[in-house]
Amino acid sequence: MSRDIQITFDSGDPARLAAFWAEALGYRPQDPPAGFPSWDEALDAMGVPPERRGDASAIIDPTGSRPRLFFQRVPEGKQAKNRVHLDVRAAPGLDGDARMAALEREARRLVALGATRLRRHEPAPPHAGHIVMADPEGNEFCLD
Incomplete structure (x- = not known):
């Protein structure tokens, strides 16, 4: 059975880290869901309050061949060496x-x-x- 993967990063600033990795890898920000011209409109419809809108960010490979990278806000900073890199x-x-x-x-x-x-x-x-x-x-x- 074939499975897709997503790589998730815990982050203090998801938008900043997503922007770095997009430039590093030639990725781009993920488009908002179908039917929404912007993420703000999509997040409004989902009921996400403005103060929580920076809690996550995702970038995708424009060719669709590499995994999606997802960045989520966490309260703690990095503690030790990565076990996966x-x-x-x-x-x-x-x-x-x-x-x-x-x-x-x-x-x-x-x-x-x-x-x-x-x-x-x-x-x-x-x-x-x-x-x-x-x-x-x-x-x-x-x-x-």
Whole structure:
């Protein structure tokens, strides 16, 4: 049986984190439900009070081939290292110096968007090398 997945992030600021990941991955904000020209109108119809409208945000892959990312507000901040993380494939098909140069370019772009560079792992067989990053709320991910 085939199943779709959604990746959910707990967040202090769902809209900000969704905007970061949309830029990082080439995603876009999810459209409002059918029949509603805007999210505000949809949320009005759902009875969501204005003060709760920033509690969630979702982004989608424009091609529809990758999973939806959902961001939900939680009261607590990040407490420890992620047990699951995303690997952002930023250098497909590249090896050695060319691979690491592509990863460095992507790391600089993501830092400009609010990410933090944590550490670089050099290529050493059997591993091709990668850069460990954190998103604006400290969630670790790898540029791979």
